Amino acid sequence: MSKETAMLPKAELHLHLEGAASPDLVRRLAARHGMALPADLFTPAGDFAWTTFLHFLKVYDAASTVIRTEQDYRDVTYEYLKACAAEGAIYVELMSSPDHAAAAGLSYQGHLDGIVQGIEDARAETGIESRIIVTCVRHLGAERAVEVAKAAVRHQHPLVTGFGMGGDEAGFPPQLFAQTYRIAHDEAGLACNVHAGEAAGPESVWAALRLPVGRIGHGVRSIEDPALVTELADRGIVLEVCPTSNIATKVYPDYRAHPLRKLMEAGVKVTLNSDDPPYFATTIGHEYAVAERHFDLDDAALRQVTRTALQAAFVDEPTRARLL
Ligand code: ADE
Numbered sequence: 001m002s003k004e005t006a007m008l009p010k011a012e013l014h015l016h017l018e019g020a021a022s023p024d025l026v027r028r029l030a031a032r033h034g035m036a037l038p039a040d041l042f043t044p045a046g047d048f049a050w051t052t053f054l055h056f057l058k059v060y061d062a063a064s065t066v067i068r069t070e071q072d073y074r075d076v077t078y079e080y081l082k083a084c085a086a087e088g089a090i091y092v093e094l095m096s097s098p099d100h101a102a103a104a105g106l107s108y109q110g111h112l113d114g115i116v117q118g119i120e121d122a123r124a125e126t127g128i129e130s131r132i133i134v135t136c137v138r139h140l141g142a143e144r145a146v147e148v149a150k151a152a153v154r155h156q157h158p159l160v161t162g163f164g165m166g167g168d169e170a171g172f173p174p175q176l177f178a179q180t181y182r183i184a185h186d187e188a189g190l191a192c193n194v195h196a197g198e199a200a201g202p203e204s205v206w207a208a209l210r211l212p213v214g215r216i217g218h219g220v221r222s223i224e225d226p227a228l229v230t231e232l233a234d235r236g237i238v239l240e241v242c243p244t245s246n247i248a249t250k251v252y253p254d255y256r257a258h259p260l261r262k263l264m265e266a267g268v269k270v271t272l273n274s275d276d277p278p279y280f281a282t283t284i285g286h287e288y289a290v291a292e293r294h295f296d297l298d299d300a301a302l303r304q305v306t307r308t309a310l311q312a313a314f315v316d317e318p319t320r321a322r323l324l
């Protein structure tokens, strides 16, 4: 990373909190709870061991079981935000998964209280601002997703500003979740995003655009349909692009094949994000460095990426104005 890029203010809109726990932290949390981890969770070098996208989701589920108390969620949040702040991030949105918390035996309120404490501790030390996007898991089905949206209605908190959805996009298309998003958007009053155009093609993004969303997680496979690219540009839909994630999960073979630059040139608003940093050997700082090195974005273009993220952030207007 050039010295300028290292110093640049950065903002991240697409980060899975459970996917931000490093192998080291996962080991420490397992030790805290006296849990034995599956022997095949890590490579001999100590990284998370996974092969395909669906296998990644399974390994992610297994590693997430160690995050099981309010204190654990606080620690994952705090450690991630501190590391981001050290790389120049001023704002991060964290996707939390009440379903992963529940699978580990923790209540919605417990997971939320832990995350809020982590955000407040990191802000007090570094000044970094953060908000929470409550996220459902599409492959657990529409009924479970509706329950997560209803929980978001019951447990409102000023730092919870968004609702989203991850998981198996190819098997569970956006149209199954119209009711979920109606509840999250209309009843909980949350701004919404959804993963689309990552593990499935343009038809998934078209379906996602019928949900009440202002942003799309990934969205990169929109490039396969010129009419869709025009639609995204005309509607000002912001893409949460995660270049290194897309290479790791084999959406594209390498950065040269990745459409980030083409999407920008077509007038689509893009942001840079790390997704699940330790799984993909990246960080938010690394994504900005990748954009500089592989996509030829200069200092001004990278500053515009940060501005785009802050303009699209699910945050109150006074905070946005202060950060911009
Ligand atoms: N959950 C965690 N990371 C994800 C990703 N990259 N895509 C879909 N769901 C996810």
Ligand code: ZN
Residues within 6 Å of the ligand: 014, 016, 166, 195, 217, 275
């Ligand atoms: Zn994601």
